[in-house]
Amino acid sequence: MNMRISAGELTERSLQIIRDLKHLEGPMLPILHAIQAEFGYVPEEVKPVIASELNLSRAEVHGVVTFYHEFRDHPAGRHVLKLCRAEACQSMGSDRIADRARQLLGIDFHQTTLDGSVTLEAVYCLGLCACAPAAMVDGEVYGRVDEHCLSEIVAGLSR
C-alpha cells in the first residue's frame, strides 16, 4: 500500500473511487474511507479532486478530513495499534497499558516504529466498555487487554 505512485495515477485511482461512491447520500465519508483504504492515508492532492467531483470547495473537504483523527495525512506503519483511552478503559487501567505499549514499542502515540512496522494511536472509545480496557489491531478489536496480552500482540506485530 505504501509504494510511491505517480501523481497522475493517484488522481486516476481517486477518481475511480469517487465515481463509484458519489451516488451515495452523504458520500464524503465513504469516499474518504475508501481513499484511505486504497492509499493508506488521504493524500493532500486528492482533496481538490474530491472537492471538484462533489462540487464542494477545497476548504470544505479539508475541514472534514482534519476533523476526523481517523484520516491520516501520511501513511501509517504496516500495522496500526489503537489503544482506547476513554473513561471506562481508563478506570480499568488503560493508562498502565498505554505506558507499557510505549515502552515495548519505543515510541509515543501518533508515532511509527523506526522499522515502519507499527503505528501507535490513541482512540477515544471503541464502544467496547464492557470489556475494558480495549484495543484495536488493524481493525480487529481486543477486550480485557492486560500487560501479558499486550506483549503478545506487540510481539506478533513486530515479526
Added chain:
Amino acid sequence: MSLVHELDYGTPASRSEAQVTLTIDGRAITVPEGTSIMRASMEAGIKVPKLCATDMVDAFGSCRLCLVEIEGRNGTPASCTTPVMPGMVVHTQTGRLKDIRKGVMELYISDHPLDCLTCAANGDCELQDMAGAVGLRDVRYGYEGDNHVKARNDGVINAKWMPKDESNPYFTYDPSKCIVCSRCVRACEEVQGTFALTIEGRGFESRVSPGAHEHFLDSECVSCGACVQACPTATLTEKSVIAIGQPEHSEVTTCAYCGVGCSFKAEMRGEELVRMVPWKDGQANRGHSCVKGRFAYGYATHKDRILNPMIRENISDPWREVTWEEAFSHVASEFRRIQYQYGRESIGGITSSRCTNEETFLVQKLIRAGFGNNNVDTCARVCHSPTGYGLGQAFGTSAGTQNFDSVEHTDVVIVIGANPTDGHPVFGSRLKKRLRQGAKLIVIDPRRIDLVRTPHVEADYHLPLQPGTNVAVLTALAHVIVTEGLFDEKFIRERCDWSEFEDWAGFVSENAHSPEATEKYTGVPADLVRGAARLYAKGGNGAIYYGLGVTEHSQGSTTVMAIANLAMVTGNLGRPGVGVNPLRGQNNVQGACDMGSFPHELPGYRHISDDATRDTFEKLWGVTLNNEPGLRIPNMLDAAVEGTFKGIYIQGEDILQSDPDTKHVSAGLAAMECVVVHDLFLNETANYAHVFLPGSTFLEKDGTFTNAERRINRVRKVMSPKNGYADWEVTQKLAQAMGLAWNYAHPSQIMDEIAVSTPSFALVSYDYLDKMGSVQWPCNEAHPVGSPIMHVDGFVRGKGKFIRTEYVATDERTGPRFPLLLTTGRILSQYNVGAQTRRTENVTWHAEDRLEIHPHDAEQRGIKEGDWIKLASRSGDTTLRALITDRVAPGVVYTTFHHPNTQANVITTDFSDWATNCPEYKVTAVQVSPSNGPTEWQSDYDELSRRSRRIAGKLEAAE
C-alpha cells in the same frame, strides 16, 4: 456627526406571518413565529450576551454565552437556536446564567492575547464588549499552559501559534486572536456563497483555514469582505483600520461601481476614509459587498489623479495647468467660435453613467439649452441601449421589471449573456443563495461561467451557444413553449394583444425555428433547448436575468424583445420572483438613460418631437428646444471625420477605450478642434483632448444613482473635492461661462427640477429619500412609495406586445483567415476600462488581460499557457498572453478589456445593433498566433500616450 449605528439582532428575521407572544424579563413581546429568543429579546431592547451569533447568518449555538432560562424547561438553552413559543417565560439574567457566562468568558480569555490597547479592534471588539457585559474580572486559569497566543512558551517554539496571514492586500488574518466562533466561515458560506473558509481540526486544535490550510490569497477567497465584517475580534481586520484607527463618523452612501448599487457606510476619521462597510438596510445589497465596493476605493487618492484644470493648443503639446476661470472661459469661447464657424450642430457632449443623476441632467441641459442642439449621448449607447429600446417596445418602459429581493421568490432562473458572480457579485451571491435553496438554473452563454458549476450550485441546463446566435436560441425556446402548449393562455388573453400573440405564435412555430433546425448554427443540442424550455415554462416562478452578452450584438434589440416574448408567453411578469431583469453594467446607467441622455429623448423617455414635453422644458429653462434628434456617439465621430463636428464635452467616460473600433474613435477625436475631457484621470480619450477638467469621486459629492432595479439611492459627500469642485459645479460653471443663468446651490435643487419636469420622478426629493432610504421609480401620485415590481396590474403601454424575432446572422463571420470567434467580458476584481480598479490593489488578482483559449485551438497553434499571442481581426491586432482553459468551447476565445495596453477594442468591429447602434462587442472573427512582443499599434500608442500625458513644469510620471 456620529457613526451610523446598526443593531445586530443576532439571528436573521423570520418571514412567518403568524405572530407569537412571549414574556422576556417581565416584558411581553410579540414577534413572528420562528424568531429566536435572542432576536425577540433584542426587539424588546434586551441584549443577551453573544459571540457566535450575528444576524447576517443562521444561528449556530457554539459560543455558549447567550444561554437563557425558560420557566418549565430544564437546563439553560442557547437563545440563538431556541425559537419562541407562545406564552414562554424567559429570563436572560439569573445567578446561574451569570456564573455560566463568566466561566465561559474566562475560558475564552485564557487563550486570547491581552493586548487590547494596541489591538486594531480596540473600541470595536465584541469580545471586549462581552468581557465587560458579563463582568469578567479575573481569569483563574492563568495564561501559561497550552495556547495559540504566544510564538514561544518558555523559549520553546509553540506549534499551535501561527503568524499573521497578510497575503490579502486589504485585510489580515491573525489566528492568535481567533475565538473560533466560525462567523467568518458561515458568512463565506451563507452570505457570499464561496465556501472558501472552514474550521480545520477539532477541539483545541480547531482554527479557521482558508482553503486547505492555504494563505487567503491562494485560497478560493474572492475578498468580498463578508468574513471581516462578521469577525467579532481583530482576527480579520481591514488593513486600513490597522493603519489609521477606528472611524469616528460615517455616512450612508452608494457604491460607484456596478449597477447593483450597494449601500455602504463610508466610515471616516476627519476627511480620511477609514473603510467602506456594507449597510444592512441597503435594499439592493442587504448588508453584503464585493471586493470592488468594499475595498477598491484607493483610486480616489491615487497619485495619478489630476487636480488642476489643463489646456493645450494641440494634442502634440504638453499640458499647461491653468486656473478654473481660465479653463471655463477658454472652453466657452472655443465652443462659441466653433458654433459660429461651423454651425450650431458642430458641437455636442457625452453624459456619464458613472456620474450622478443630477450631473447627467445638467450635462444634457447644457447641451440642449446651452449648445442649442440635441447632440447628447451616453455610454449606455454601448451597453444597454437595446434594453431601453426592446423593453420599451414590448412593455412600455425601458427598465427591468423587478427588485433584487424578487430573486428570493424565484424557482427557475435563466441567466443569459451575463456573468453575475464576476460582473454583479453581490447580486450573484443573492442568486446563489436562492439556487442553494433549490431553485433551478438555466445558463445561456458561450462560456462556462462560474455559475454553471461552482460549489453547491450547478446549472440544470447550460446552453453553450455560438456567439451571435442568441435570437435563434431564444426563438427556439419559444418554439418549444408554443408547439408543446406550455404557454399561459390566461395571462396572454388578459394582458397581451391576442392577435399579435397569434401572429407571433405562428411565426415561432415554423419548423425553421425548432431546436432541431437551429442546432446546426447555434451549436446547442436540441434536447437541451427542449428541456430548458419546459423547465422555464412549467417550473414555477421563472425569472430572466441578462447582461451585455444580450445587448452588445447586431441583434441586441431583437434579443431583448425575444426575452420579453418568453416572459409574456409563460406569464412570468407582474409579481415577485419573475420578470425580465437587465443587469446594468455601471452604477448609473439606468439613471443616465432616465435623465434624457439620448439624442432623441428628454428626461423620462419622452421623445424630443413630443410638443407637450418640449413645452414643459422650454418654459422651465426659458429656451426654445430643437425638435429633431441629435447625433449619437458613432454619428458624432463620423461627422468629425467628415469635418462637420468639431467640439465635444465628455464627462466621465473613456470612449477611446470603451467604444468599438478604437482606430475610428481616435480618428474622429483627432479631427476635432476642441475636445474637453472631464475625468478623474488622464484617460485614454484625454490623449486627444485640448482641455482637461479634473473630476470628483463619488465620495466628494452629493447626488443620486439609480441602479438596475430602478432604485434611486443617495450618494452623500464625505470629503471635500480634492480638485475643488464637484462635477455638477463644474458643469454649472461651464454653463455660466457660456452665458446661461444657472444658480444651483445644491444637487437637491437639481433633483427638484427633475421631479417637477419628469412624471415618473414626481415625488422624489432628497427629504423623501432620506425618509424612505431609497425608492424605485415610478414614484409619483399613483405610486407614492415607488414601484418594486412593475406591470403588476397591466403593462405600462397597455397590452404587452409580442414581436416577431427573425434571426439574422451577423455580418461578422469566421472564415479561413479569421477562424475563431472572440467574445469579451469582465472579471471580478476589475471594473470596466479599469481606470479606477487598476489604480487599487485589485491588480493583485488581475494584473493584465489574458486571452482564454481552448486547449485544442491552442495546441493547433503551438500556444502554451502564458505565451504572448497576437490577436488579429479585420479591424486591427493586439497582443496579450494566453490562458488555456476549457471554459470556452473550441472555436471561441474570450478576453477582458480592463487594461489599456491590451486595447481589446482595437480588434472589435464597427458592426452594431440595428435599432440603437449598440456595438457588437461580443462577436468578432479573429485569428490567434504566437507572438513575441507588442504590435506596431501598441508601440505607437504607448508612445502617443506617453507624449500626450506630459504636463509642463512637471516631471514625467514614471509608469
